Amino acid sequence: MVPTASDIRLFKSPNDWETWLAKNHTKHSGLWLRLAKKDSGLKSVTYFEALDVALCYGWIDSQKKSYDDVSWIQRFTSRGPKSIWSKINKDKALGFIKSKKMKPAGLKAIETAKQNGQWDAAYDSQSRSSIPEDFEKELKKNKKAAAFFATLNSANRYAILFRIQTAKKAETRTKRIAQFVETLKKGEKLHP
Secondary structure, eight states: OOOOGGGEEEOSSHHHHHHHHHHHTTTOSEEEEEEEOTTSSOOOOOHHHHHHHHHHTTEEEEEEEEOSSSEEEEEEEEOOTTOOOBHHHHHHHHHHHHTTOOOHHHHHHHHHHHHHTTTTTOBOOGGGOOOOHHHHHHHHHOHHHHHHHHHOOHHHHHHHHHHHHTOSSHHHHHHHHHHHHHHHHTTOOSOO
16 A cells, blocks of 8 residues: 555644544544654654554554655554454553543553454564574474574564464464474574
8 A cells, every 4th residue: 555645644743643532533444644753853752652552552563664764654553353452562452441541442452452352362472582482482493483483583583483372273373383393393484
């Protein structure tokens, strides 16, 4: 999706972004938020401020794109019913409930996630991910795969760990682990 100028909005503060979301979170399914680069001189809501406000209204971030010399754009959309949750955003949402910042739309997104199992299936962030025992056990059985896995950069390691962690069924998880061990044995990675 290539955004047009009318798809992109710049909000100078978290309050401006929240005012827009309060009026539009049910009218619009999403928009591209223009965010200032560090030390650019452009004033905008920060990514983390924007995400916090979005979570309270049942919205979430997705794609990020370069824009110009002083800013980049981040897609924010209403959270779909099968949207997966990160453990970080789940913890943030619980904090917003406790501090009474969570809005009805955000509570509804959480309730939907609890009902369909996405809440309990929240995944680890890249910085907090670890090798699951079942995957580690299979790596130990294959020294070549284990050795290649140890050489992967963080993006490639996380790509594998994320796909294992987000498998919905045990048989899917087992199949993915076997496929990744074979891929690693061949010295192949997911990202070039």
